[in-house]
Amino acid sequence: MTRTSLSFVLLLASYVAASNSSATISTASASDSSTPVMSSTSSMGSTSSMSSANMSTSGVTTSVSTTSSMTSYLATETGPLTLPISQYSFTPFPTPTLAPEPPVFPATDPFYPPPVSADPLIIPDFAPAWAAAYTKATAMISNFTIQQKVNITTGVGWANGLCVGNTPPVGNFPGLCLQDSPLGIRDTDLVTSFPAGITTASTWNRALMRARGLAMGQENRMKGVNIALGPMMNMGRIAQGGRNWEGFGADPFLTGESAYETILGLQAGGVQATAKHYINNEQEWKRTQASSNVDDRTQHEIYAHPFMRSVMAGVSSVMCSYNLVNDTYACNNNKTLNDIMKREFGFQGFIQSDWAATMNTLSAVAGLDMTMPGDVTFSSGTSYFGQNLTDFVMNGTISTQRLDDMATRIIAAWYFLHQDEGYPNVTVSSFNFYNPLNQEVNAQSDHYLIVREIGAAGTVLLKNEGALPLYKPKSLVLVGSDAAPPVSGPNEYSDQGGDPSGILAVGWGSGTNNFTYLISPYEAIQARARVDQTSVFWDFDDWNLAKAGNSVIGMEAAIVFVNSDSGEGYITVDGNSGDRQNLTAWHEGDQLILAVAAQNNNTIVVTNSVGPLILEPWVDHPNVTAIVWANLGGNEAGNAIADILYGAWNPSGKLPYTIAKSPMDYPAQLISGGTPADILSINYTEGLLIDYRWFDAQNITPRYEFGFGLSYTTFEYSDLAITTISPADYAQTDLIQNWENGGASPIAEGSTTALWLHMPAYKVTFNVKNTGAVYGGEIPQLYIHHPPSAGEPPSVLKGFTNVEVSPGQTTSVSITLSRYDLSIWDVVRQGWAKPGGTITFSVGASSRDFRLSGTVPA
Numbered sequence: 118m119t120r121t122s123l124s125f126v127l128l129l130a131s132y133v134a135a136s137n138s139s140a141t142i143s144t145a146s147a148s149d150s151s152t153p154v155m156s157s158t159s160s161m162g163s164t165s166s167m168s169s170a171n172m173s174t175s176g177v178t179t180s181v182s183t184t185s186s187m188t189s190y191l192a193t194e195t196g197p198l199t200l201p202i203s204q205y206s207f208t209p210f211p212t213p214t215l216a217p218e219p220p221v222f223p224a225t226d227p228f229y230p231p232p233v234s235a236d237p238l239i240i241p242d243f244a245p246a247w248a249a250a251y252t253k254a255t256a257m258i259s260n261f262t263i264q265q266k267v268n269i270t271t272g273v274g275w276a277n278g279l280c281v282g283n284t285p286p287v288g289n290f291p292g293l294c295l296q297d298s299p300l301g302i303r304d305t306d307l308v309t310s311f312p313a314g315i316t317t318a319s320t321w322n323r324a325l326m327r328a329r330g331l332a333m334g335q336e337n338r339m340k341g342v343n344i345a346l347g348p349m350m351n352m353g354r355i356a357q358g359g360r361n362w363e364g365f366g367a368d369p370f371l372t373g374e375s376a377y378e379t380i381l382g383l384q385a386g387g388v389q390a391t392a393k394h395y396i397n398n399e400q401e402w403k404r405t406q407a408s409s410n411v412d413d414r415t416q417h418e419i420y421a422h423p424f425m426r427s428v429m430a431g432v433s434s435v436m437c438s439y440n441l442v443n444d445t446y447a448c449n450n451n452k453t454l455n456d457i458m459k460r461e462f463g464f465q466g467f468i469q470s471d472w473a474a475t476m477n478t479l480s481a482v483a484g485l486d487m488t489m490p491g492d493v494t495f496s497s498g499t500s501y502f503g504q505n506l507t508d509f510v511m512n513g514t515i516s517t518q519r520l521d522d523m524a525t526r527i528i529a530a531w532y533f534l535h536q537d538e539g540y541p542n543v544t545v546s547s548f549n550f551y552n553p554l555n556q557e558v559n560a561q562s563d564h565y566l567i568v569r570e571i572g573a574a575g576t577v578l579l580k581n582e583g584a585l586p587l588y589k590p591k592s593l594v595l596v597g598s599d600a601a602p603p604v605s606g607p608n609e610y611s612d613q614g615g616d617p618s619g620i621l622a623v624g625w626g627s628g629t630n631n632f633t634y635l636i637s638p639y640e641a642i643q644a645r646a647r648v649d650q651t652s653v654f655w656d657f658d659d660w661n662l663a664k665a666g667n668s669v670i671g672m673e674a675a676i677v678f679v680n681s682d683s684g685e686g687y688i689t690v691d692g693n694s695g696d697r698q699n700l701t702a703w704h705e706g707d708q709l710i711l712a713v714a715a716q717n718n719n720t721i722v723v724t725n726s727v728g729p730l731i732l733e734p735w736v737d738h739p740n741v742t743a744i745v746w747a748n749l750g751g752n753e754a755g756n757a758i759a760d761i762l763y764g765a766w767n768p769s770g771k772l773p774y775t776i777a778k779s780p781m782d783y784p785a786q787l788i789s790g791g792t793p794a795d796i797l798s799i800n801y802t803e804g805l806l807i808d809y810r811w812f813d814a815q816n817i818t819p820r821y822e823f824g825f826g827l828s829y830t831t832f833e834y835s836d837l838a839i840t841t842i843s844p845a846d847y848a849q850t851d852l853i854q855n856w857e858n859g860g861a862s863p864i865a866e867g868s869t870t871a872l873w874l875h876m877p878a879y880k881v882t883f884n885v886k887n888t889g890a891v892y893g894g895e896i897p898q899l900y901i902h903h904p905p906s907a908g909e910p911p912s913v914l915k916g917f918t919n920v921e922v923s924p925g926q927t928t929s930v931s932i933t934l935s936r937y938d939l940s941i942w943d944v945v946r947q948g949w950a951k952p953g954g955t956i957t958f959s960v961g962a963s964s965r966d967f968r969l970s971g972t973v974p975a
């Protein structure tokens with residue numbers, strides 16, 4: 118079968134509920150007892166029927182369902198909370214009024230973001246650009262009818278447009294195309310498959326994060342996509358979390374910086390970015406029927422932080438998630454939508470629902486601005502917005518002011534990105550791969566260069582006993598299917614939702630796209646073997662351990678490739694319904710490694726994994742001489758791995774999460790079980806102690822700690838200093854003074870994103886010397902240690918940068934800290950405050966490899 122025809126079959130399977138005989142198909146029928154009776158909306162298109170396709174492959178069970186089922190009268194301890202029907206008025210929040218002040222706080226247009234800086238020395242102020250966009254949007258809707266304004270907020274319904282989400286044209290407003298995914302454009306052709314979020318975060322390199330965002334933004338614009346449905350910034354709270362790989366790891370600061378740079382890049386490329394999934398969507402199992410119960414401090418300091426950084430990056434849209442937060446659905450949650458996002462963060466854009474995550478019409482009052490894809494459940498032909506919203510506005514249940522605010526926010530975001538100025542037509546056809554539209558525009562450019570560089574920079578060297586880099590080996594053997602090209606081409610399964618027969622370069626679900634091409638390690642290493650005149654052997658059979666063992670005897674090096682996959686919960690692969698059932702390598706990879714290590718004393722392990730694996734069965738095996746943690750590399754994955762193996766790229770990546778010795782060492786586990794009627798309680802009882810913070814606090818030794826990663830050279834740190842940066846006159850000195858005296862930030866609109874809180878307050882400087890023999894990059898990290906009375910984890914990441922140094926050379930490094938970086942969320946005063954006592958800090962090469970320590974001046 119040709120690639121195109123195979124892709125067509127896959128695509129066909131992509132948008133129908135596909136299953137084999139054992140699969141379950143459930144459609145979401147979201148309703149609850151307090152919801153008024155729904156009537157069909159006129160804006161909905163025809164109901165498309167469900168069909169199914171066989172997705173069984175090589176004995177692995179693959180089942181696909183649409184969003185998990187929701188039934189009426191859900192059972193829970195407290196029951197889902199909804200807003201009572203009553204008269205609500207709503208006043209849109211004004212745009213921030215603080216005058217922009219260069220050089221620290223310049224007025225910024227999303228097309229011209231500040232240059233990449235390791236320190237947030239410049240805080241872009243998007244308020245004037247928002248204000249200008251609001252003026253235009255207000256003018257546009259001034260003559261619109263209620264129904265027209267409602268149409269702006271209501272998607273046209275599942276599969277009724279070219280994109281995965283579409284809004285209709287209204288007056289002079291052309292309507293919007295909303296399209297996945299966070300790593301490239303989904304469901305089309307001639308686009309780039311970038312490395313996943315987790316790989317990007319592993320670079321700890323802001324310039325690469327920005328470059329990836331920009332390239333994706335350019336591709337989206339070329340294909341006419343108005344709104345890219347990414348980045349995804351849920352935290353890796355549990356190691357099993359099915360979608361962790363779409364995001365940026367298990368630390369809020371690293372995730373926040375990754376989100377910030379990605380959004381600045383995407384929007385500079387012309388597309389509107391979407392910060393998703395807001396909020397606490399940290400596992401896939403029962404994602405539409407689970408309440409993440411999170412205390413206010415943890416919410417602010419950990420889970421909301423990346424979304425706050427997104428707002429600071431001028432993100433145009435936020436997507437609320439499927440789950441409940443403290444027993445209220447996230448898309449119906451006044452606290453998280455209105456209070457935190459729009460009030461505290463001063464968010465000026467619009468909030469869209471995840472697909473069929475809208476729970477009722479009154480969600481509009483809780484802060485939801487747009488319902489996606491528009492229908493109550495996929496293809497139901499009904500909507501909570503549409504005619505229902507019109508009725509609610511007409512009968513006064515929802516104020517016209519609120520409807521105006523919803524429509525204004527959506528149109529303002531479009532003006533904010535200048536999409537009124539000759540934006541390209543949509544040339545993706547999500548539901549029909551054969552539509553020539555998909556090949557009309559080739560958006561790839563030379564973005565493969567960025568893919569390859571991030572693939573290498575996002576690879577973490579965990580162990581190296583002199584095995585790497587390879588230098589003209591006489592013989593090499595590649596073992597394991599993960600080294601190989603997938604048997605049936607790069608797109609074996611719709612949404613990559615199946616057990617890969619070759620290299621794992623992406624997880625599964627809506628966070629994927631179709632590979633235009635995919636380079637495997639086998640192809641990259643073969644090409645290199647020609648140059649080096651190396652004799653190459655391979656054995657891609659994961660299951661015949663005796664054969665694998667025999668194949669490596671006498672070889673100069675044996676490279677074993679293993680992987681571990683996960684994805685979005687609507688697809689189940691080999692019993693993994695999105696989330697991983699365990700943290701071991703797939704295809705019994707541990708046995709394969711042991712079989713090879715038993716016969717070859719230079720066994721190099723390469724992993725392509727969606728998240729942490731338990732490495733204990735073989736990590737200390739004397740014949741395992743190197744471990745290369747290659748994450749998910751996108752369509753240049755094999756080339757990037759070869760670049761690391763041969764030293765074309767000196768490894769500089771660092772782990773964005775902790776690799777534990779035992780699954781039970783992690784602070785939280787997947788919550789499973791429950792009947793179809795239950796709402797699960799997911800209690801975030803570990804509070805602030807996510808990932809390494811827990812290991813530190815509980816004194817648990819991890820196998821490889823957060824922030825860890827080796828290089829082919831070594832670095833020495835010296836000459837630490839910290840100085841206070843005196844605030845400029847314009848920087849709200851009264852608030853600074855209040856904070857210095859122990860006061861909390863005020864309760865006000867935009868209070869959490871205010872300039873005085875984020876401007877650089879301290880400058881930490883030190884030197885890094887390359888003490889080895891080769892050029893290399895290092896990622897110095899800064900961790901704050903609060904006084905015990907603050908109730909904080911022992912160490913919290915608050916700064917990092919990347920430096921490249923020649924052998925014998927020294928480079929000076931600076932990292933700034935803001936007052937926000939030093940603050941804790943005061944639950945009683947509802948503001949950011951400096952804890953009493955002495956704050957110290959460490960600088961080093963990981964969360965446990967501190968090289969220098971200092972004290973923040975009082």
Ligand code: BGC
Nearest residue numbers: 281297346393471472627628
């Ligand atoms: C996912 C979102 C995605 C949307 C549209 C949902 O199932 O959770 O991340 O953007 O579908 O495909």
